[in-house]
Structure formats: structure tokens, C-alpha cells
Amino acid sequence: MSPLMRPYGIAVLFGAAVGLSGCMRVGPDFKPQHEAWSEHWSSESITRVTQQGAQPDVRQWWLIFDDRNLERLIAEADANNGDLKIAGLRVLEARAQLGIALAGRYPQVQQASADVLASARKRSDGSNPRSGAFVQYGAGFSIGWELDFWGRFSRAIESADAGFFAAQANRDDALVLLHAQVADTYFTLRVAQARLRIARENAQLQKRSYDIAQKLFKAGESDELDFQQAKTQYLGTLSSIPDLESQIVLARHALSVLIGRAPGPLPELDVQSGKEGVVPLVDHAVLQDVPADLLLRRPDVRAAEYQMASQSALIGVAKADLYPSVSLLGTLTWTASSLAGAPSTLLIAAGPSVTWNVFDYGRITNNVRVQDARLQELTLAYQNTVREAAREADDAATALLAALQRDTILNDAQGAARRSLTLANTIYREGYSDFQRVLDAQRALFAQQDAYVVNRSNALGSVIALYKALGGGWETEQPLVDAATRAQMRQRTDWGDLLDQTAPSSGTPGQAEGASR
Numbered sequence: 001m002s003p004l005m006r007p008y009g010i011a012v013l014f015g016a017a018v019g020l021s022g023c024m025r026v027g028p029d030f031k032p033q034h035e036a037w038s039e040h041w042s043s044e045s046i047t048r049v050t051q052q053g054a055q056p057d058v059r060q061w062w063l064i065f066d067d068r069n070l071e072r073l074i075a076e077a078d079a080n081n082g083d084l085k086i087a088g089l090r091v092l093e094a095r096a097q098l099g100i101a102l103a104g105r106y107p108q109v110q111q112a113s114a115d116v117l118a119s120a121r122k123r124s125d126g127s128n129p130r131s132g133a134f135v136q137y138g139a140g141f142s143i144g145w146e147l148d149f150w151g152r153f154s155r156a157i158e159s160a161d162a163g164f165f166a167a168q169a170n171r172d173d174a175l176v177l178l179h180a181q182v183a184d185t186y187f188t189l190r191v192a193q194a195r196l197r198i199a200r201e202n203a204q205l206q207k208r209s210y211d212i213a214q215k216l217f218k219a220g221e222s223d224e225l226d227f228q229q230a231k232t233q234y235l236g237t238l239s240s241i242p243d244l245e246s247q248i249v250l251a252r253h254a255l256s257v258l259i260g261r262a263p264g265p266l267p268e269l270d271v272q273s274g275k276e277g278v279v280p281l282v283d284h285a286v287l288q289d290v291p292a293d294l295l296l297r298r299p300d301v302r303a304a305e306y307q308m309a310s311q312s313a314l315i316g317v318a319k320a321d322l323y324p325s326v327s328l329l330g331t332l333t334w335t336a337s338s339l340a341g342a343p344s345t346l347l348i349a350a351g352p353s354v355t356w357n358v359f360d361y362g363r364i365t366n367n368v369r370v371q372d373a374r375l376q377e378l379t380l381a382y383q384n385t386v387r388e389a390a391r392e393a394d395d396a397a398t399a400l401l402a403a404l405q406r407d408t409i410l411n412d413a414q415g416a417a418r419r420s421l422t423l424a425n426t427i428y429r430e431g432y433s434d435f436q437r438v439l440d441a442q443r444a445l446f447a448q449q450d451a452y453v454v455n456r457s458n459a460l461g462s463v464i465a466l467y468k469a470l471g472g473g474w475e476t477e478q479p480l481v482d483a484a485t486r487a488q489m490r491q492r493t494d495w496g497d498l499l500d501q502t503a504p505s506s507g508t509p510g511q512a513e514g515a516s517r
Contacts, residue, residue: 025151026323027316030162030309033379034296038386041292045397049404049466053286058294059475061467062183064282069269070186073259077182078476080260084178087171088480094160094167095498101160104153109144134342138335144353146327155316162313166306172299172474179473182258183464187279189251189269191457194279195450196244199237202446206234209438226435233439237446279456282463283404291393291470298389298471304382311378315371321364324356393469400462406455414448421445 056063062070078084115138148154213230216222253263287294295301329351336344357364424441427433467473481489486499 024149025154025316026319027151027155028312030158030312032305033308033382035383035386038296038390039292041295041390042290043390043394043397045394045401046291046466049283049397049400050285050287050291052288054288056286058286058288058467058470058472061285061472062179064286064463065183065280067186067280070183072268073186073255074179074182076259077178078175078478079482081178081258082260084171084174084478085482085485087167087174089485091164091167091171091480092498094164095501098157098160098164101153101157104156105148107143107145109142111142112140113142114139135338136335137337138333140331140333142332143330144327145329146325149326150320150323152317152320155313155320159310159313159317162306162310166303166310169299169303169306171480173303175476176299176468176471176473178258180464180468182255184461185251185254185258187457187460187464189248189255191279191453191460192244192247192251194453196241196248198446198449198453199240199244202442202449203234203237203241206230206237206442206446209435209442210234213435222435229436229439233443279453279460281404281407281456281459283400283459285463285466285470287470294470294472295386295389295393298469299474301382301385301389301471304378304385308375308378308382311371311375315368315375318364318368318371321357321360321367324354327353327355329353389469389471393466396462396465396469400459400466403455403459403462407452407459410448410452410455414445414452417441417445417448 062074146152210230210233213222213227217224217227252266252269255266255269256263289297331347331349333347333349334344336342421438421441421444424433424438428435428438481499489495489499
């Protein structure tokens, strides 16, 4: 090719480059690796504790508890939780990485240079050399464009695109975990308050018996055994109160951190709202889809699948190194001099370049093997993730069934214990039994009341675990990055419009390319 090319020749050459670029792609095309059972999976336990319905939407499942305090806490957690903010920033990071991959479509080498050279010629008569001084200057521009002949750059874009969606799925997963943690911690607080109320009521009841036993013992109307047994029981119940008070404080601290505050009290939860000491019973979950679809839609499952897609594309990137690399090179150089009559020159040169790592001693082949092994690892990890998700959902449903069955039994048991205490007090006052029967009845009442509340707590935890296992609660109205963080980042770096865009909640690799341009 002539070093001096006409403009139309360059246009033809670059047109051919565009036509040849990406004409084929080596490496496997990604295919989902769903196991047959996962697409039709369900379980008897889940069927028994769920029902189809429109409300509440599984994306906002906590509305099933009809608790405004919980709703406010979750809204505040969405806005201020630190882990969720980090997950949002990682989506932006993945989007910027996609922008880097997209740049591979365009010329990879672009260099501009300029130079100035001053010289002086010494005259033969020894006069001042400055009289022969001159300046030579020039400028140049070089460009190199590797054609995507084997799909190296398109596979890299495919990998980064899947990585972007994986980051978004990871943020959705962070939302699922956050909402479950807030609800679980909130009800841990409410259960501790209910158990504290029961402990205090029983301590007051046992204190009266202890006072009576003490008076009778001092008056010589009863032996010391009744007195010491009443004292032991009262102090044992009293000793449980500090532990329950500590649980309440710790739950408040945990909630404070989850909603983005420093550990401390939560005054809004101390306002009388009718929820203090009340542990609700929710006996079912409301689903808008079959469990199998919800399972595969679970954010961590989607993230695992996107990671497989990203790794699959990297096999193609590695395989492209086995083939020749075809590049177009171009140079534009201009030189001139300050010498009178010296001509200026303009050189335009362009042409193809082919490089091929023929003797790589197995490096490229083994790199392909490494990438393929990693894909197989991720495939097995994905299948394990689906199995674990199914186990979590089935376990939660099974635990909920057991808690529901125990709820009626324990409710009857605490009613019987309360009646037993009334009868024990009556026959003791009438002299038909000893004081021990009163103490036994008091102990049984405290145990049954506490067991009833703890079982309700288990039921609540199982409902929350079931929604979490099915991937519920992945949606929020909050942007990826809050306004204060956006302002701080813009002061440091030109982010263009990336900080203003909202990431999709789901999608297929290949749809996000335009988001990073």
C-alpha cells in the first residue's frame, strides 16, 4: 500500500474494518444451566402455608403485618443503610467497567505528539554561531485499531454486561436481606417486650406469695421450707428481667444500625401505639407466583446465573488469543523548519498489521482451560445456590406449620395453668393443700405464658424466613446513590449522567450496553 493515500482510500479501509470487525466470535454462547426439578419445584409444606393473592405484593411482604412502625423502619433502612449504599455503588462500578469494555469497539491506540528542535551552525570564520540558528518543528498523530475479528472485544463486552446485571442482582439481594433483618430484629424487640411484661407480672404475683410465706414463717405458722421455696421462685423469676431488658436494648441498637443511625434508643418505638408487648400471629404467606418461579427469580440465584454468563464470555476472550490479531495502523506526520526556503512535509501512512503468538508454550491453551474450569465451578455453585434456596423455603414452611400447630396447644396450656393457679390458691386458703401446690402452679403459669410468646416469635421468624427464601422484598423506591453521595462524588470526578440513571431491577445480559456510554 502506498505511503501516501487519498482520503477516499482511508474511508474505504475503515469501512472494511467495520465490516470485518466481529464477523465471528469464538468461545461458547451462554445457556442457562437450570436443573429439571427447579422449573417445577414445590413442596407440600409451602402449599399448606401459602395462598395466592394480590396483596400484599411479595416485593413488600412486610405489609402483611399491618404495622406502621415496621413500615417506617424499612423505609428508613432503604434510605440510610450503609451496606445497601455500598451495593448501589458497586452497580455504578460495574456500569463504569462496562463502559471500559465498550471502548474496545473503537481504536485502541491513539497518540499525538509535537516537538521543537533548535539548532545552530558554527560559521567557518568563527563568528557568532547564533547567526546560523534555526528551529525545526513537527507534529504527528498515530492510530491503531485491532479488528474484533474473533470476537475478543464483543465477548469482553458480553462479560462486562453480565457483570453489570450481576451487580444489580446483588443489590436486590442486599434489599432482601435488609428487609428480612429489619423485620426480624423489630419482632425480636417486640417479643422481648412481651416476655418482659410476662416476667414482671409473674414476679409481682410471686412476690405476694413470698411476702405471705415470710409473714407466716416469722409468725411461726409455717415451716422455713415454704418460705425458702417461695423466695427461690420469686428471685429466679426476678433474675430473668435484666436479661430481657438487655435483649430489648440490644435489639434497639441493632435496629439503629440497620436504619443508618448510631446505636442508641429509638424514641419513635417508645410512643404508645398499641403494639407494645403484642406478638401477632400470621398463619400464611401471600404469593403472586408459583414457588418455582419465585425461586429462580431470587436475587442471589439471578446473580449466580449472571456470573456464569460473564465467565462464559471470558472463555471466548481467552480463545481469541489462539488466532492472529489483525490491526489497522495509521500515521499522520507534519514537519517544518524556520530556514528560509525549507519545505514543510506532510506524511500520511496506513496499512494492516498481523500479529500471532505462535510459540506460547501452552500459555494461551492453559488460560482457556482455566476460564473453562472457572465456568464449571460457577455452574456448580449456581446449582448449589438453587438447592439451598429450595431447602431454606421448605424449612421455613415446615417450621411455620409446627409453630401454628403448637400455638393452639400452648394457648390452651396457659389457660389451664392460669385456672390451676386460681384453684391452688383457693384450696390452699381453705387449708386443703400445702403451699407447694401454689408454687408449682405459679411456676407452670410463668413457663406456659413464656413458651406461648416464644412460639409466636418462632412463627413470625418462619414467615419472614419464607418470604426471604423466596426472594421477596427486592424492590425499593430509593435511587442507587443518594443525593448527598452524588454531590460528593461529582466534586471529585466527572461522572457524566451515570449518577442520574436508575439501574434496571432485572434484565438479560446485552440490554445494559447503552447505559454506560
